[in-house]
Amino acid sequence: MADAPRRGGRARSAIFAPLSEVGRAGQVELRLTEAIRSGVLIEGERLPSEPELAGLLGVAVVTVREALTGLRGQGLVTTTRGRGGGTFVAAEAAADEEALAERLASMSRAELHDRGTQYALVLAGCAEIAAERADAEEASLLRGLLADESDDVGAWRHADAELWLSIASLTQSARVTREVVRLEADFGMVVRIPLRDPEVRARTLVGVERVIAAIEAGDAEGARRGARTHLQETLDRVARTQADVTDRHRLPRSAS
Numbered sequence: 001m002a003d004a005p006r007r008g009g010r011a012r013s014a015i016f017a018p019l020s021e022v023g024r025a026g027q028v029e030l031r032l033t034e035a036i037r038s039g040v041l042i043e044g045e046r047l048p049s050e051p052e053l054a055g056l057l058g059v060a061v062v063t064v065r066e067a068l069t070g071l072r073g074q075g076l077v078t079t080t081r082g083r084g085g086g087t088f089v090a091a092e093a094a095a096d097e098e099a100l101a102e103r104l105a106s107m108s109r110a111e112l113h114d115r116g117t118q119y120a121l122v123l124a125g126c127a128e129i130a131a132e133r134a135d136a137e138e139a140s141l142l143r144g145l146l147a148d149e150s151d152d153v154g155a156w157r158h159a160d161a162e163l164w165l166s167i168a169s170l171t172q173s174a175r176v177t178r179e180v181v182r183l184e185a186d187f188g189m190v191v192r193i194p195l196r197d198p199e200v201r202a203r204t205l206v207g208v209e210r211v212i213a214a215i216e217a218g219d220a221e222g223a224r225r226g227a228r229t230h231l232q233e234t235l236d237r238v239a240r241t242q243a244d245v246t247d248r249h250r251l252p253r254s255a256s
Contacts, residue, residue: 016048017181018058028057028067034103034189036076036089042154047077047087100193101245104238107190112242115187120231122176122183123164128224130170131215138170139216146205146212156201157192163208167215194237207233 035041047053050068054061068087071077079087104112130139145166147159161184168180194200207230214222 016053016056017178017185018056024059025063025066025070028053028059028064029070031057031185032067032071033074033076033099035185036071041089042158043089043091045089047089049086097193097196100189101241104190104193104242105245107242109239109242112190112239116191116235116238119183119187119191120228120235122179123167123231124224124227126164126168126171126176126180127211127215127227128220129173129176130167131218131220131223133172134170134215136216139212142166142212142215143209146208147201149201149205153196156195156204157189160192160195160204160208161188167211170215191234191238194234194241200237204230204234 032041032047041047047068048056050061050064053064057064068077068079072079076090077087078090079085107115142163145159145163147156151159165177165180165184168177171177195204207226210226211223211230214220214226
């Protein structure tokens with residue numbers, strides 16, 4: 001099986017960045033599960049080999065092997081042997097919106113607010129600095145990362161992650177870019193749950209195009225303001241979605 005086509009590498013770099021704590025198969029499995037569920041890793045895509053994954057994530061090969069066993073048990077990946085073999089994202093594995101909803105429902109409102117505040121502040125700051133430092137050619141390349149209206153939800157989620165990681169790289173700060181990589185790996189799939197709604201996708205396109213236009217114009221204040229407005233609208237949608245899914249997943253109270 002051939003590798004699936006790729007839009008870019010930054011979204012994947014977020015998934016394959018070193019873990020905060022090493023030696024835990026559960027962390028590896030969770031990160032890859034969320035990457036598949038959110039569409040950052042797409043159907044048919046070949047994962048790095050076990051030794052490569054271990055090196056990227058900063059864990060032992062046996063830890064990666066255990067995590068992949070868990071992913072196969074969930075039906076999220078398949079492994080083939082021999083020439084052209086490897087571990088691949090399973091067909092339709094990214095379509096489980098219920099798993100995404102459960103992940104969101106598991107977060108408290110306080111945690112969602114806290115993490116969302118950090119996410120919006122960091123990314124809006126990246127947009128501001130990118131507008132100050134990026135040249136016109138670099139800024140124009142951002143438009144090539146936008147999802148097409150015909151793309152599926154997974155492609156939209158991946159394209160949006162790739163866009164913000166690219167904006168972070170335009171700050172010309174390796175430390176800032178690494179921080180955005182970490183945020184995307186840990187929180188990006190939650191932020192992009194509402195993209196399953198076509199109306200949200202349309203509004204997202206308007207919002208990010210406004211940010212890109214400000215970066216192209218070198219308008220730092222406009223880029224920051226546009227990013228803050230767009231990201232806050234996004235987080236408000238996530239909060240409303242959380243309220244809905246929490247009600248749906250809440251168990252009836254037992255009689256006292």
